[in-house]
Amino acid sequence: MQRQGSDGSSAVIRFRATGSVLLVAHLALVAWCTLRPLDVPWVSAANLRPFASIRADLALGPEAAARAIGKGLLLLAPLGVLLPLAGGRLAVSPLLSLLRTVAAGALLSLGIELLQTGVPGQVVDVDSLLLNTVGVALAHVAVVPAARAVLRHRAEMLRRAAALRRKEASEETTQGRTPTIPRVGIAP
Template identity: 75%
Template sequence: MQRHGWGGESAAIRIRAAGGVLLVAHLALVAWITLRPLDVPWQPPTNLRPFAGLRADLALGWQEAARRIAEGLALLAPLGVLLPMAGGRLDVSPLVSLVRTVMAGAMISLGIELLQTGVPGQVVDVDSLLLNTVGVAVAHVTVVPALRSRLRRRGDDRRRRAAIRTDEAAQGRTPTIPRVGIAP
C-alpha cells in the first residue's frame, strides 16, 4: 500500500532529502565565505589562545565585539538544525542528539580552520572555532527538541486516526454472500 501526504515513510524521506540538500547548500556557502582568498593590506597573526581575539575586539569597542560574536555564532548555527534533519531520526535521546550534532559542528569548524591555513588572507582563529560550536549548540537546543516533539505528535495522531478507521471498518457491515440459485 502506498502512503500519501506527510505521514509515514514518505515524510521521513522528504525530511531527510530536504535536510541533505539544505546541508550541502549551507556548507557550500560557508566554504565560499571562509575559504576564498582575500586581498588585505595586512594580516593579523594566528590566534591560538582562547578568547584572546574577543578580548582584543572588546578593547576596540563593544560594537566590534558584538559583531564578531554574532558572526561567529551565526556562521555554522544552521548545522544545529540541518544535521539532525538530514539524519531524520525522531526517536533519539535529546542529549545524544545534542552531543552528536555539537561534535559534528565542532569537527566541521575545525576542518574549516585547518583549511584556512593555506588560504591567502584567511587566519586561523580558535575563537571562531569556539563561537561556531556554541552557535551549533544554541540552534540545536532552541529548535530541534520542539520540532521533533511536534513531528512525533503529528505521527502519533496519524497512527491513532488510522487505527480508528481500521476499528470502524472491522465493526462495520457484515459482509454479505451473494445468493446462489439452486441447480436444476
C-alpha cells in the same frame, strides 16, 4: 491493503531530503565565505590562544564586539538544526542528539580552520572554532527538541487516525454494512 507506516515513511524521506539539500547549500555558502582567498595588504598572525580575539573584540566596543561575536556564532549555527533534520530521527535521546550535533559542528569548524592555513588572506583563529561550536549548540537547543516534540505528536495523531480507519474497515467487512431502510412516503 495499506502498507504499514506509509504515511510516516514518506514524511521521513521528505524531511531527510529537505535537510540534506539545505545542509549542502549551507555548507557551500560557508565554504565560499571562509575558504576564498582575500586580497588584503597585510595579515595578522594566527590566534591559538583561546578567548584572545574575543577579548580584543570586546575592547573595540559593544557594537564591534556584538558584530564580530555574532558573526562567529551564526556562521555554523544552522547546522544545529540541519544535521538532525538530515538525520530524520524523531525518537532519539535529546542529550545524545545534542552531543552528536555539537561534535559534528566542532569537527567541521576545525576542518575549516585547518583548511584556512593554506588560503591567502585567511587567518586561523581558535576563537572562531569555539564560537562556531557554541552557535551550533545554541541553535540545536533552541529549535530541535521543540520541533521533534511537535513532529512526534503529529505522527502519533496520524497513527491513531490510521488505526481508527483500519478498525472501521475491519468492522465493516466482518459485520457487513448497516442496512438502510428507504423512507416510505405517506400515501394520499
